[in-house]
Amino acid sequence: MTLKLGVPSKGRLMEKTFEWFAERGVGLRRTGSDREYAGAVDGVEGVELVLLSAGEIPRELAAGRIHLGVTGSDLVREKIADWENKVRELALMGFGHADLIIAVPKFWVDVDTLDDLDAAAAAFRAEHGFRLRIATKYHRLVREYLRDAGVADYQLVDSQGATEGTVKNRTAEAIADITSTGETLRANHLKILGDACVHKSQATLFRGRRSGWDDNMRRAFDDLTAKLQIND
Structure with missing residues (x-):
């Protein structure tokens, strides 16, 4: 299976997210037009980019349909009941305050x-x-x-x-x-x-707590967090 990373699909939040990852050696990019919501990840193997609205990302994280996600900390707390048992903060990103x-x-x-x-x-x-x-x-x-x-x-x-x-x-x-x-x-x-x-x-990188990751997903996660200098 592929490790899925959800990020905002448009606007300043998307742009700042792309910049934040690029500064740490991970390239996020669109692969189609602005309306296609297709993207790719450069610099780490085994990670798939999923472009969603910021409001959809908490739901998809909690459901396990994406494994990592960037969204506002307010949206996670509002949209996910008992959020601390369903997702975990990996990094405060310093924008979107x-x-x-x-x-x-x-x-x-x-x-x-x-x-x-x-x-x-x-x-x-x-x-x-x-x-x-x-x-x-x-x-x-x-x-x-x-x-x-x-x-x-x-x-x-x-x-x-x-x-x-x-x-x-x-x-x-x-x-x-x-x-x-x-x-x-x-x-x-x-x-x-x-x-x-x-x-x-503020914009925050979250990890879903659902289990079921295979070895490829764990390896991709370890490679990504090493690049991002995140201690999980």
Whole structure:
């Protein structure tokens, strides 16, 4: 069998991944057009390149359909239940940095912390008769974080795009989303709660924990990690 390495199929994340491997003597390249999602690995025998969306890579790793994968640490934690028993971090790659945060309207002058948010949520429910809505696509991470912080009387509403606009559009009262500079939040008159960084994400090389590797796969893995100077 061939050791399969999944990497993002387009955009800056793909480009930075290719650069990261190239700096360590392993060439990743497309072998077709931008629409073909075909690729090759140079410098190590027995490794197959699989081009996927960053959001698909956690699922494929957990299922064992790929054996190594590059994606955001936020996506692995969000998409894989009990992720630490299904995949393992091999290397933090130093790019793709973004923070998963909770933000509220700037005019909520008395809401700056999670304790403030908890109090505001209780007051909101008492006044409006339904729970304060937090728009996000990171349901697992946000729910666990707020549970541990003791925040109640809220509901998560799904938002797969333009999350910062949900408050203005009155489909949510607060948001939980990824940000790198905060510019979009400020443009939408939102502020980040001071103690509400749910997760600091970056591009990470993961290994699936599923068994069943043959000798060829283990040999290819050892050769690859030696090139990348990773201690497994």
